[in-house]
Structure formats: structure tokens, C-alpha cells
Amino acid sequence: MMTTFDIEQLQTELDQKNPRVILKKALELFDNIAISFSGAEDVVLIDMALAIRKDIQVFSLDTGRLHPETYRFMEKVRKHYQIDIELLTPDRDVLDSFVKKKGLFSFYEDGHQECCGIRKVEPLKRKLAHLDAWITGQRKDQSLDTRQDIPEVQIDTAFSTAEHQLVKFNPLLNWSSAQVWDYIEAYQVPYNELHEKGFISIGCEPCTRAVLPNQHERSGRWWWEAGAKKECGLHAGNLKK
């Protein structure tokens, strides 16, 4: 198990490095590591990782509330790369009782945290308990409120426990949206068709909307809430206390 000191050394080594270098290091250091694929443009991570190692683990959160286009996209990615994508689903009993009690759209009234907690965070927690490290598509330019301070590699304080330390790599951290799209175009990487309909940051259907030109991408997510809260709990460590 890596120590905090090792992580600091590793962060120094990976500081400002390009995504391929960070991914390569992550895949060299950890066997039990997986890519979190959100169904948006971070498919770039899968494309890059497969050039480094063929046996990558990929998972995605199937909240049950994704756009049909996102499900079609996941299938496209699965076939294009000939990979398994493990779909993580919410606990059936907890979800049933939540929906029975609060209906299907409670997030518009009392915030997204409870629904995201059940549909995203708990299934993710279950998965991460069995991994030593994970790779995310987080980028600084996705949020001026919550993603400016994230490093290339970190101990995941949100999902580590006293018995189980989890490491998180953020290879696309310093790439802009434009760089991601340059890569998608150059390497003919599959993308979610919603991007052609004005969607930039794509999450669940009821909580995502298209944005206008020059609007920030995150303004299309949970638009009824303040910017500083726009994390669904997957990256809870980004939220300022």
C-alpha cells in the first residue's frame, strides 16, 4: 500500500505532465485499477489507456436516469473498443423506498444530493471498495468553483477508509475542453450524440440541459442550484468545507 509520502512524491513527478504520461504511470503502478467512464467526453481516457494496456477495467454508473443517447453511446464504445463496461446500479431496496417516499423528481425541491447519493455515490462506493486506484476524467476547466485545486494524483479522501486507502488519478486535469475535442476529432474517438445537440457536460437526463454558446458547461448541470455545490458526490473531496 502506498503511503501519503509516496503520493506526494508521485504528485511531484506527475505535476503538469500530459495525460498519457499520467495514465501510463497509473497503469504501471496499479493492477487493480479502473477507469470511470461517465458517458461524456472522457472516453478519451479509454482510447489512450488501451494503447498502453489491453486489460483495462472500465465501469460506468447506470443511475437509471440517463439519456437514451448516453446508453446508445456506451454501447457504441463497448463495441468500438471491444471492451467490457461494468454498469454500476443503485441498491434496489434503497432506491424503491426513496422513490416511494419522495417520487422521481425530489431533487428539484430539496437538492440533488440525496438522489445522487443513492443512484451514484453508494454504487460507486461499493465498487471502489474493491479497487486500489481509479482514474477519472475530471478537468479543471469543468468548474471554476470545485475543480481548480485538484492534483494529477491524490489519496481519495472521500472513499478511502482506515483499512483501505484508495488512490485517484486525474490525467485530463490540465486539458481544456478544446484539447479533448481536438483529440476526439484527430483520433476519431466515438462521442455522445448529445454533444451535437448543445450538451457539453452530460449527466442524468432530468438534471442536464443544453447550454448556449459562451455559457459555462457546468451551467447545464443542476441549473437550479448554486455553482459551489455542483458535485454529485463522486468527487466530494473537491467541495470546499
Ligand code: SF4
Ligand atoms: Fe438523481 Fe439527478 Fe443526481 Fe441523476 S444527477 S442521480 S437524477 S439527482
